[in-house]
Amino acid sequence: MIRLYLNMLPKIFIIGCFCILAIIAKDVSIEEEEYNARNFLILLNRQTEKDSNRLSLANWAYASNLTEENLKNQLAVAAEVAKNEKEAWQRVIQYNWKTFSDPSLKRQFQKYSVLGISALPEEKFKNLNKIVSDMEAIYSKAKICPFGAKTAETEECKLGLEPELTNILATSRNPEELKHVWLEWRNAVGPKCRLLYEQYVNLTNEAARLNNFTDVSEYWLDDYEDPNFKSQIQSLWEQLKPLYLQIHAYVRTKLRGKYGEIVSEKGPIPMHLLGNMWAQSWSNVADFMLPYPDAKDENLTEELKKQNYTATKIFRTAEEFFKSINLSEMPETFWNNSVLEKPSDREIVCHASAWDFFDQKDFRIKQCTEVTGEHFITAHHEMGHIEYFLQYKDQPVKFREGANDGFHEAIGDLIALSVESTKHLRKIGLVHSEKDDPKQVLNNLFKLGLSKITFLPFGYLMDLWRWDVFSGKTKPEDYNCKWWELREKYQGVEPPVDRSEEDFDPAGKYHIIADVPYLRYFISFVIQFQFHRSLCEKAGQYEHNNLEKPLHECDIYQNQAAGNVLKQMLAMGSSKPWPEAMEVVTGQRKMDASGILEYFKPLQTWLEEENRKSNAFIGWEPSKKVCVRTRQELLDAQKDNTTTIPAQA
Template identity: 40%
Template sequence: MNFVLSLCARLVFVVTLLRGQDVLWVTDARIAKGNNINLGEALQFLREYDSEASSMCLRVTTAQWSYATNMTDFNKRRMIDEQTLKAKFDKVSWRKAVEFDWSRIPDPLARRLLRMLVTNSRASLGDDKFNEIYHLISEMKDLYAHVRACPYNNFDKLYCDLELDLDVKRIMAKSRSNAELTHIWQEWHNKVGPPMKNKFMRYVDLANQASILNGFQNAGEEMRFAYEDENFESEIAQAFHKIQPLYKELFTYVRRQLFKRYGPRVLRSNGPIPAHLLGDIWGQDWSNIEDIVIPYREYKKIDVTDEMLRQGFTPLRMFQMAEEFYTSLGLKPMPPEFWRYSMLERPNGRKVQCTVSAWDFCNKIDFRIKQCTEVNMNDLITVHHEMAHIQYYLYYADQPYLYRDGANPGFHEGIANAISLSVNNPTHLYRVGLYNNNTDIYETNINFLMSMALKKVAYAPFAYLVDQWRYQIFEYGVKTMNADWWELRLRFQGIVPPVKRTESHLDAAAKRHVIADMPYIRYFVALLLEFQVHDVMCDAAGHRGPLHTCDIYRSREAGRILMDILKSGKSRHWKDIIRVLTKGNTDTISPEPMLDYFEPLLLWLEGKNKREEEKIIGWSTKKEDTALFQPLVSKGYSVGCSLVFVINSVLLLVLNM
């Protein structure tokens, strides 16, 4: 079947070439390019682009910041105007870049920069289609932002005003009523997906057209090309395969605790878990059901919020503590602009976006954090995490504009999360005077690792499958895309929808990244990378003992390793960065440090599941599970028809030539 579908995709590309519609260049080595090989002209263009792109980035980021921190209609219009101008600038820059034959430019730096400019861009589309896909994505994001759900038992539906961040997430996290959880889950998914399904299908079509013009078979192939590694997909698949035994042990234990809570009417003792029971609207983070699955209830969860309040912490002090963490490693202090312009807590008198984010204003001096900080442990960890992004910005600030980014799309988040692993553990909290209990108690450590696993291990299959689904629909089509979504979730996560789903739904759209055109495999890469970086820094810091107890605070040796990673930005291939990180031992992103981190928990889970005489580690699938989402029409018919259509089209073209 895969061969037929791949052949079908190639024949579509042949038809497009033969028709001559919208094809500007016949590609060589996949990526579109022109004929100009003049090195001087290429370098001049890249110098001009670097300056103009930095200025454009400053303008757009400034407008976005103004709106995010003061949500007025005027600031919104200004932001949209600047974003529209940037889209035009990107299109003009692509047209200039694609005039060069990047593969024959003798300078390797210029060659790589040109190749980066002409890939992962929709600028290859004609003006009408370019504007269409740009507006489609904006419309879907706007629809998503305005979705409101009806509360449970609101029979007259007069007050359907539940927002995602303020209400839906809270109910999914706190409610233990199966009926209410089912209602809220269904409300959100039904309100989000169907209204934008047609827009999303058109977006898929246009994204594929752009990628074909760029020299790729489909948009999924072009998304993967961002990693500049032909073996990337297989290496990531192997990494996921190694994590699966740990995930299945965790899954089995969690399902048993949920079965005790909800009973056989809601889930089977050896089957998949309905998605609404996991404390999260997407089923990606299970930490909100920690109260149901905590191993040792008599041992309190590590939470230093009360101690922070007792010591009189403020948001400013939390940021100062994070800065001191980095300077203790020998890294840079925050620049004056950071303290002057950042939004560190919710302001009074104006509406703001409280989504936490770190900002690079592209002028090499202005870096900020936007956070409605509250004095609690979670926000303290978040402050350290966001400041790691600022450190990355500071260290690669002098690189060319296109190199001011992580070594690959997962590096920024991976490094920030690696810092969080050091800060978010009992050892560090004890050292900074926020936790006074014994950190060597076995039960406390198992509880802590369970808490981390509900965030990290539970997230792994979701982070992996989102883009697997996207790759699938970009290559094979959208006809059964909702069933495809749930097939992957059942296969990789062991999760099923709580109610019947059909192809009128678009349940993947419940995750904003999908409709916002934001690649997601970066989060799986980041998940692996955070433990790999943490492991190397801990080794440099001279840590001895379980990896989850490591704290790199005040280690200049760990800081030097971090600086070596940060300063290169994207100027070196990410495999070279990993080779430097591991002192030549490997150039791949390895899951082994993550498995080492959770090894004590894995041993505990294996013993617990064995004592409970679990017959199945993982889940068994029955027809009643797949019947929740499988369409009545088989996929094979539509694929066959598509293939016949393409073959007939080629034959007709050849006969008419």
């Protein structure tokens, strides 16, 4: 046995040498490929920066001046950039990037390996961009007549969404006027977008399949880097639902007291009465349902106007907050190039937005700012996006995005949680009382709940509807009725009038027709409170179960310890998976709804007691509103006095 083994040694040694040489050769090959890939990536990043800058400039030109010439230029630039992206992608996929040892290099290649809509053939790509731009133009240019106008041809028929219709819904208490505005806005947008939207779904699904996804929903969810992300979101909603049900029951009771029988005791809430075009925020109806109506209300809008705030002063005030926590001031390009007020000489997309032009120096906001408390908060939200851009601007171009898209939406709202506190408003001279009145604190918490808590089911169902549309589970002939089925199931709201499939009510919301995923906002509304709690702890302004330092009274203004932690996370961009970014601020690697629940715990306790006192029904019975395939079916149903027809499955 020993001799046999010794005789085998040379063979074993020779075979072993070959194996070692093969491994060495393989390692050398991998190292050489990584070296080449790194050099290629330097050139690719430069090209991507250049193309992203050109495309952003073209998109800005059109969004801030809706002309056919600007649209033509936007589409032409988009087509050129798509061509470059496709050529770069063809080179990217030649690399065996999954074997790379450098995690940053591997992660950048992974991001470049998903081409997006540029994977479409050139004509289809152009067509898709044209369809989305056309829907945006329909939405942005839509005008309706005022309530009671005698003819549609009158000069008065120039009411746009921003600011006219938004203001009417916020301030009018005439249910017929509110119904008119609600209905006419959807009539002006939905039917014109319906066929375009079907084409959009087909083309974006084709693009998703060319990127090896089954449909757009899978493509959108891929960015969260977790195959179980849907179930995580569902769990968060189930955790938050009891609080929503309490605020829903209380508001319905108060609306019924004001408007009578048009609000049922146990049914869904007629959404046109909730102060917002989409019933996503109910804070505009707080005035007649405050917990303590006699408590002095220091109205932020009135104070801003009294102190002669302008759009620019609002944004300068927001900038000062970020600077106070050791984040960046706005570059000069921001003040020179942003559109902070609605121009009178041209049509623009008024939906507030923040823009990164990918040259590391040009960052802008486009907002049709009104001097109101709501726009004061929106300014902080949009500037939060700009701060994120500024902190990660030195990252490789593919990492210049939020850890996930919910992070990007959360940052400005996180700051706004401090800004909205009376403690902060007192510091900057917008509240004059010397100390907080506990009744007013609860009123403020209630008003914030009418913005934050009521948004949650809407933020969730927007993409639930689209996921089923993209997957084919919801067919085009069922688009509208499925929309209302989800609005009722999750929000407990109903339309003021019966609907049919000849309407297309989802198009009345900008993000639907503008191809903007919406789950990010639901995520944001959860994690902003998770971030807020952690930063407040670092600022020494919050302690669990300490009634002297409750979470809802924290203000991190001027606290650089909190700001430095936030800054560290923002600078990461998307260079690491989002749980790692989450961990930097919170020490946690998962989204957690306990922060928002703790913030609103005093309100939930109060609501539960009030609902018990009034014997309010918790939840809602099925709506008696009709949704059918055609208007003729609708007429027949009404003629037969049919009270309800089930929405199409």
